[in-house]
Amino acid sequence: DFIQALQMPGSRDKIKKEPELTEQEKKKLTIEETKISLPIFPFKEDLIQAVQEHQVLIIEGETGSGKTTQIPQYLHEAGFTNDNKKIGCTQPRRVAAMSVAARVAQEMGVKLGNEVGYAIRFEDCTSERTIIKYMTDGTLHREFLSEPDLQSYSVMIIDEAHERTLHTDILFGLVKDIARFRPDLKLLISSATLDAQKFSEFFDDAPIFRIPGRRFPVDIYYTKAPEADYVDACVISILQIHVTQPLGDILVFLTGQEEIETCQELLQDRLRRLGSKVKELIVLPVYANLPSDMQAKIFDPTPPGARKVVLATNIAETSLTIDNIIYVIDPGFAKQNYFNSRTGMESLMVVPISKASANQRAGRAGRVAAGKCFRLYTAWSYKHELEDNTVPEIQRINLGNAVLMLKALGINDLVHFDFLDPPPHETLVLALEQLYALGALNHHGELTKMGRRMAEFPVDPMMAKTLLASEKYKCSEEVVTITAMLSVNSAIFYRPKDKIIHADTARKNFNHVAGDHLSLLNVYNQWRDTDFSTQWCYENFIQYRSMKRARDVREQLVGLMQRVEIEMVSNISETVDIRKAITAGYFYHIARFSKGGNYKTVKHNQTVTIHPNSSLFDELPRWILYHQLVFTTKEFMRQVIEIESKWLLEVAPHYYKPKELEDSTNKKMPKTIGRATKTD
Ligand code: ADP
Numbered sequence: 001d002f003i004q005a006l007q008m009p010g011s012r013d014k015i016k017k018e019p020e021l022t023e024q025e026k027k028k029l030t031i032e033e034t035k036i037s038l039p040i041f042p043f044k045e046d047l048i049q050a051v052q053e054h055q056v057l058i059i060e061g062e063t064g065s066g067k068t069t070q071i072p073q074y075l076h077e078a079g080f081t082n083d084n085k086k087i088g089c090t091q092p093r094r095v096a097a098m099s100v101a102a103r104v105a106q107e108m109g110v111k112l113g114n115e116v117g118y119a120i121r122f123e124d125c126t127s128e129r130t131i132i133k134y135m136t137d138g139t140l141h142r143e144f145l146s147e148p149d150l151q152s153y154s155v156m157i158i159d160e161a162h163e164r165t166l167h168t169d170i171l172f173g174l175v176k177d178i179a180r181f182r183p184d185l186k187l188l189i190s191s192a193t194l195d196a197q198k199f200s201e202f203f204d205d206a207p208i209f210r211i212p213g214r215r216f217p218v219d220i221y222y223t224k225a226p227e228a229d230y231v232d233a234c235v236i237s238i239l240q241i242h243v244t245q246p247l248g249d250i251l252v253f254l255t256g257q258e259e260i261e262t263c264q265e266l267l268q269d270r271l272r273r274l275g276s277k278v279k280e281l282i283v284l285p286v287y288a289n290l291p292s293d294m295q296a297k298i299f300d301p302t303p304p305g306a307r308k309v310v311l312a313t314n315i316a317e318t319s320l321t322i323d324n325i326i327y328v329i330d331p332g333f334a335k336q337n338y339f340n341s342r343t344g345m346e347s348l349m350v351v352p353i354s355k356a357s358a359n360q361r362a363g364r365a366g367r368v369a370a371g372k373c374f375r376l377y378t379a380w381s382y383k384h385e386l387e388d389n390t391v392p393e394i395q396r397i398n399l400g401n402a403v404l405m406l407k408a409l410g411i412n413d414l415v416h417f418d419f420l421d422p423p424p425h426e427t428l429v430l431a432l433e434q435l436y437a438l439g440a441l442n443h444h445g446e447l448t449k450m451g452r453r454m455a456e457f458p459v460d461p462m463m464a465k466t467l468l469a470s471e472k473y474k475c476s477e478e479v480v481t482i483t484a485m486l487s488v489n490s491a492i493f494y495r496p497k498d499k500i501i502h503a504d505t506a507r508k509n510f511n512h513v514a515g516d517h518l519s520l521l522n523v524y525n526q527w528r529d530t531d532f533s534t535q536w537c538y539e540n541f542i543q544y545r546s547m548k549r550a551r552d553v554r555e556q557l558v559g560l561m562q563r564v565e566i567e568m569v570s571n572i573s574e575t576v577d578i579r580k581a582i583t584a585g586y587f588y589h590i591a592r593f594s595k596g597g598n599y600k601t602v603k604h605n606q607t608v609t610i611h612p613n614s615s616l617f618d619e620l621p622r623w624i625l626y627h628q629l630v631f632t633t634k635e636f637m638r639q640v641i642e643i644e645s646k647w648l649l650e651v652a653p654h655y656y657k658p659k660e661l662e663d664s665t666n667k668k669m670p671k672t673i674g675r676a677t678k679t680d
C-alpha cells in the first residue's frame with residue numbers, strides 16, 4: 001500500500017523540495033553549539049528567574065526542546081546546588097535516566113557518577129559529590145522512606161509528567177505535601193504535552209512556563225487495509241522508504257525486545273540478499289534491557305551517504321530524542337500491564353495506543369525538517385478505534401506495591417490521599433486485601449512488622465514476602481538467587497535462529513523437574529561454580545550480560561536481607577522448602593490442572609496455559625504456581641513450579657479453605673494428553 005502512497009504525484013513533489021540532510025554540518029556542531037541551538041536556550045534567564053520567584057512551576061515544551069538535559073544545568077549554574085544541595089530529576093524509564101545522565105555528564109565534562117549521576121532500581125551510580133541526580137520515579141518514591149522531607153535536594157524536577165506512570169502520579173501527591181513545609185524546596189513539573197493546565201490546577205494554580213517548540217510539518221499516511229503481521233509490514237515499509245525516499249533516518253515503534261529482535265533479523269536478512277544494490281542501512285535497536293553501550297549507539301551521527309533505522313519501544317516516544325529522524329513507522333501498538341480488578345489478575349499484553357501517543361510518535365519525524373509518518377493502520381481505525389488518551393497507570397494496574405509504600409510512609413488514609421486522578425475504589429480495596437493476606441497489614445489496615453520488612457525490598461509485595469519466608473524455610477541463598485534471576489526480566493537464554501536446536505538442547509540441561517524457578521537456580525549456580533565465566537555462558541547459550549546483571553541484583557538483595565536481619569543460609573538438597581517459600585509469597589498465583597492441557601486459576605476459575613518455554617510444558621503437574629501472566633494468543637503462565645495443594649493451607653490458611661483445594665480425583669495425571677506442538 002505504501003508504494004502507492006509514496007508514488008502519489010503530490011507527495012513526490014513535496015519530497016523534491018525537501019533538503020537532503022546535512023550530516024557533515026551536524027557533526028561539526030560542538031556540544032556548546034548544540035546547547036545553544038536548543039529551543040529552550042533563549043529562555044534560560046527567564047526560566048531561572050521564574051524558578052527563583054515561584055516555588056512550584058509547571059514546564060511545558062515539546063520533546064527535544066532541552067528540558068531534561070538543560071534545566072538541571074541552568075539551575076546548577078544559577079547557584080541552586082550551593083549549600084551542598086542537589087538537583088533531582090525523575091524519569092519514568094530506566095533507560096532514559098541512564099542515557100540523559102550520561103549526556104549531561106558529557107556536556108559538563110565530568111565523569112558519570114561524580115557530579116552528575118543516576119539511580120535506578122538495584123543500581124546507584126552517584127557519589128558524595130553528585131549535585132545533579134537523575135533517577136527513576138520509583139527510586140525517588142523509595143527515597144521518601146529514608147528522607148521523608150527530601151532534605152538533601154534544593155530542586156526536584158518531576159519530568160515526563162505526561163507519562164502518568166503510577167510512581168509519578170503518587171509523587172505528585174507526595175511532593176505537593178512536602179512543598180508546604182519546605183518553602184525552600186523548588187518543584188518543577190515538566191511535561192511534553194497538553195496536560196499542563198491540569199497539573200497547574202493540581203498544584204494550587206502554579207504558573208505555567210511554556211517553551212515554544214519548533215516543529216516542521218509531518219505528512220501522515222495510513223494503510224488502506226489492516227495489516228495482518230505488523231512486524232513484517234514494518235520490514236517492508238523500511239525497505240520501501242530506503243529505496244524510494246531521500247536520505248534521512250527512520251524511527252520504528254515496536255512493543256518489546258523480542259519483536260525488535262525479530263524485526264532486526266528479518267531486516268538484516270533481506271538487506272543481505274539485496275547486497276550492494278542499495279545504500280548502507282544501519283539497523284539499531286533500543287529497549288530497556290539493552291546494555292547501555294549499545295543504547296548509546298542510536299545517538300551516533302549517521303555516516304554521510306548512509307541511513308539509520310532505529311527500532312525502538314515507546315521509550316522513543318517522548319523519553320529519548322534521536323536527532324535527524326525524518327521518517328516514523330508506527331504500527332500503533334504498545335505493551336501494557338493490564339489489571340482486572342474483578343479477578344485480581346494482572347497480565348502483560350500488547351494493546352492499541354491512544355491518539356495522543358500516535359501524535360507524539362508522528363511528531364518525532366518533524367524535529368529537523370519536514371517529515372513523514374507511516375501508520376500501519378487505517379485512517380478509519382485511527383479515528384474510531386483509538387482512545388483519545390492513554391489511561392493513567394494508576395487506573396489500570398495492581399496497586400499492591402504503591403499501597404505498601406504509602407503505608408510505610410505513614411500514610412494510612414489512602415482514600416483521602418491527594419491523587420491527581422484517584423484509582424478505582426475496587427482496585428484500592430483489592431490491594432489492601434492482598435496486603436492483608438500477605439500479612440503486611442493487620443485487620444485495621446495498619447502496617448505490621450512483616451509489612452515494614454517487606455517495604456525494605458524494591459520488589460513486588462509477593463516477591464518481598466517470598467524473600468522474608470525464606471527465613472522460616474532456611475533457604476535464603478536460593479530464594480535470593482531465584483529473585484535476582486526473575487528480576488533481570490530479560491532473556492537469560494540465547495536462541496539464535498541458526499542454532500536453535502543446539503540452544504534448546506543446552507537449555508534442557510538446566511531443566512529442573514520441579515519447574516522453572518529451580519531451572520533458573522541451576523543456571524546461576526552452575527555459572528557461579530565456573531567462577532562467573534564468560535566462556536561458560538557462551539558454550540551454554542546463556543546471555544552473559546543478563547547473568548552479570550543478575551549477579552549485581554543478587555548482591556543488592558543480600559545487602560537488604562542483612563538490613564532485615566535474615567541470615568544467608570543454603571538448603572539446596574531439598575527443593576520443597578524453596579518452593580514453599582515461593583508459595584508463601586505467590587499463593588495468589590495458583591492454578592490447577594483441568595481438561596485439554598489447560599489450567600484454571602483456583603479462586604476465579606480463569607483458563608490459563610503453561611508457556612511453551614517452560615520446563616513443565618510437557619509435564620502437566622496437577623497444581624502449579626506461576627510467576628507472571630503474559631497474554632499473546634491466550635493467557636500464558638511464564639515461569640511455573642509444581643506445588644502441593646496442602647502447602648497452601650500451611651502458608652496461607654486465612655486465604656484458602658481445605659474444601660477449595662480438594663482434588664476431584666486422586667489418580668496421577670497421564671503424562672501428555674493431546675498437547676499442541678511446541679510453538680510460541
Ligand atoms: P526534552 O527533555 O525537552 O525532550 P532533551 O533535553 O532530552 O529534551 O534533549 C535535548 C537534546 O539533547 C536532543 O535533541 C538531543 O540533541 C540531545 N541529547 C539528549 N540526550 C542525548 C544523548 N544521550 N546523546 C546525544 N545527544 C543527546
Ligand code: MG
Pocket residue numbers: 064067068069159160318319
Ligand atoms: Mg525529556
